Amino acid sequence: MIIFLFSQFDCLDKLFQHKNQIMRYFESKVVSNEQITGDIFVLRVFRNQAEARPGQFYMLKSWDTELTLMRPISIFKAEPEEMWFMYRVVGAGTQRFSELQLGLPIKLLGPCGNGYPYEELKGKVAVLGGGVGIPPLCETAKTLKNQGVSVDAFLGFKDELFAVEDFKPWCENVYISTETGIEGHKGFVTDLLKPGQYDAVLTCGPEVMMRKVAAMCKEAGTTCYCSLEHRMACGIGACLGCSIRTKNGMKRVCKDGPVFNAEDLLW
Amino acid sequence: MIIFLFSQFDCLDKLFQHKNQIMRYFESKVVSNEQITGDIFVLRVFRNQAEARPGQFYMLKSWDTELTLMRPISIFKAEPEEMWFMYRVVGAGTQRFSELQLGLPIKLLGPCGNGYPYEELKGKVAVLGGGVGIPPLCETAKTLKNQGVSVDAFLGFKDELFAVEDFKPWCENVYISTETGIEGHKGFVTDLLKPGQYDAVLTCGPEVMMRKVAAMCKEAGTTCYCSLEHRMACGIGACLGCSIRTKNGMKRVCKDGPVFNAEDLLW
Amino acid sequence: MENVNLSVKVAGVSFKNPIIAASGTFGFGDEYNELYNVGCLGGISSKGLTLHGKDGNEGIRVWETASGMMNSVGLQNPGVEHFIQEGIAQMRRFGNVLIANMGGHSMDDYITGASMLSNADIDMLELNISCPNVKSGGMAFGIKAEVAREVVKEVRKVCAKPLMVKLSPNAENIVDMALACEEAGADALSLVNTFQAMAIDIHKRKPVFNNVYAGLSGAAIKPIALRMVHSVCKNVKVPVVGMGGIYTAEDVLEFIMAGAQAVQIGTVNFNNPLAGRIILDDLVRLCVKEGIADINEIRGVCL
């Protein structure tokens, strides 16, 4: 089994290390790319050597210059030899990802961003995700459980469920909501959360949902970490295309985030 | 076996007929796409209903808008259920063609252009081609033989041969030249031609070669038809992107050609 | 589906829908009419005419670029007289709006050509002011607002038909240019024509085009064209027909939301010869999806 695939471009002059991470641009190959429901796919690719943190993401592309920018996709699962991504087809880039097949080349830049500060967490933690904010929380739940933290998952869907089974091994409870009521609670996933019961809440998903979570946590005095989405060009902190205003000044979602303490956010 | 594949776009209001040809834009599927030597491929696709003439071409594309223009490729063989194209990979478009596989969709516009005036030909005819000017002459040779004309082929290559076996069933003699001398006559294919022996010479290939053939034919008093290449946008006569000056005024290579009587050309 | 109203009016002329085939990319309509009923389009703008006709440029005339193309056709056309005698009857068969597109290299040509066309059976004259003006040293009429103003003023005098002036994106200031043409009497404006651009064949170490520069069109230019249409619409009162890289029904809506009365489609016809028809079908579906009952409702919502 080939674990490390270095492309022709991997002839680097030097390697730089950051907290044991080596961010790299490399070519990998698709292990599988499965449609799991509706417009949701799971893409598995050979990973690079770098240690990756839950909540980090990669910039991906499966094209040359037909599209200009790479696309940010979070780590869904970091397996020993593979990186798994779970994505929704929404536009031209994810459409192309959905056409990928076993053995085809794909370029990755990463791991990017800070990831969740899991090392600092103890006790009982809730992960709360909505839509394609759900995938990054899976690796997060696993990492937390592996360090002895008790995790509850709150997963909000519009209609069809996905990824639920992937959370079960790492969570005490998995609470489900759907907007259509097809399964679980009918309504919003935030209806289910009681932040006071947790030492921290980690959330990812639509901004309105995260704002609600942050407000609830604030009221309950629970630490809350939000993983933000922003349009990105470079993905590594150089272009300032993803900057947001925070209480601590301008921050780059791709480099200083995507995970921010809700306290620091201005929304 | 599916013979006629009509795409979703084939919901036309009316059909127009020209000399039994129906020029259409339609989506077909790849039957096979084989690398026959070096950078030369043979692409087979399901054909449409239209009658096609040797020397005509199709505008092809296997992309959406990643490339702007379709690419003109001559008919190599017009089989009852399939259209065959032989092409050389030279740039972005032909590169994409070379990646096509069984069953993949491909869009065709055609048949385009006038084709060789085979109906008017009698007796003994030479077809003389150089490089990727060779493929259109194959269907031409077959058509001529089938109407009782005796055909000799003169095929000029740089180095590696291709398509030679495809000519043999239809030709009395097949003369070969290579620039490297690897096979056949070492030098140019025009060295082999004795135009005085033929009632007509049909040629396709690099302009310098065709000019030489035209000059030789003129001297010998033999009719000569040349199939020209020109960059094209629409391929159907609307944009005037492929116009050339002839003795009879401006002509569109895509619509009034690509085959011209050498007498009419100004070069 | 049928409940979406797509009909629009430009300078008093009714179009059954806002999709017009752009000049120079659609001939006089007959070639594309072999592939689909081009009468389904709102209108067709003829190949650019000149008074005496032209053979066009020598050498390479079309060249593909990233998401676009360059052309240096050089206004090859049979001349105004020939168009009046043959082209018009041919275009009339389609039953949609007939726009005669005309350029010129001198004031006299413009005036004579326009008065001939004014007496002919056309619905609208589209005046292309991008051609180099021989008298003023090859600088195009479409660059300086003052030069454009003069030609439009003179043409207006002899033109009884609705007069649409087609602006060049190479104008020094597109808004000033639009205002000058409006003041000089244009009933409508269309923009953009192609952007002056260049390509080099590095192997031959020569410019690709004999004329060195050529015109860039296609999806590549859409964002710039949209900006120009938007800023012109903000500043003029006459209707504006937008174009430049429109490939999809979504693009059509963008231009209309930016203020365009109708649009023209050019380069996309080469990418997909049924584009006019497809964009039209898609536009109906898109309007339904977006809850637009009448395309005129959303015009200029982004102004």
Next chain:
Amino acid sequence: MENVNLSVKVAGVSFKNPIIAASGTFGFGDEYNELYNVGCLGGISSKGLTLHGKDGNEGIRVWETASGMMNSVGLQNPGVEHFIQEGIAQMRRFGNVLIANMGGHSMDDYITGASMLSNADIDMLELNISCPNVKSGGMAFGIKAEVAREVVKEVRKVCAKPLMVKLSPNAENIVDMALACEEAGADALSLVNTFQAMAIDIHKRKPVFNNVYAGLSGAAIKPIALRMVHSVCKNVKVPVVGMGGIYTAEDVLEFIMAGAQAVQIGTVNFNNPLAGRIILDDLVRLCVKEGIADINEIRGVCL
């Protein structure tokens, strides 16, 4: 392979090769330096600085377009002072040419900023005159040649360092603009900056960018950028650094054949973060293939 000479000189400054990272796309170099040794490039033009620093624009800042992208970063930067104290030392580590790119919204800002940078350890000042001039009603310094002439003249007085003026393609007349800047004392010119463009979110029925217009860059604009570089090179004597949609070594040769002394690469860094390195390697190979022993040989062959 090693026998190809790629070194070039711009305004007295030696670059080991003609590839420079374009301002705003490469930060101060350190992020890309995590991926490859950015010291291999000829030089780096810093993120655009302003005297007092800026937070930049609100809302969406980057947007993909056909073969390009739009940005509305709005010159987010830490300010000249901070750059002098920290940015310079950081960029110096790379060992290549250090270009400080600076913009401004008023004449005073330009003068103060330029004199501070003139005394700092930079190799070259790249003056970005595309920013809207607050005093003249938001019209950019880079639109009218006469406005540009004034700012360049004043900056020249306080700037002892080689001064490169970066032109906007939105200038009314790019050649007049270039000539005005040359006359006002620019040692070199760089072009093009981004094209003013627009995008609309048809679902929201709103412009994508809070500022309505934003800057277009990438392969889409290459043909226009090349034309502008060519026409400027034909008319000025100072060296010109070309840019706009350069993605490959072939593109680099096109710009140099059009007369550019060196080139900058911007958007391509986002498409492929190793682009600088790859283009450089490819350029050596391409020169060998094309029989170019010294890149300076082919400069301007298409002029």
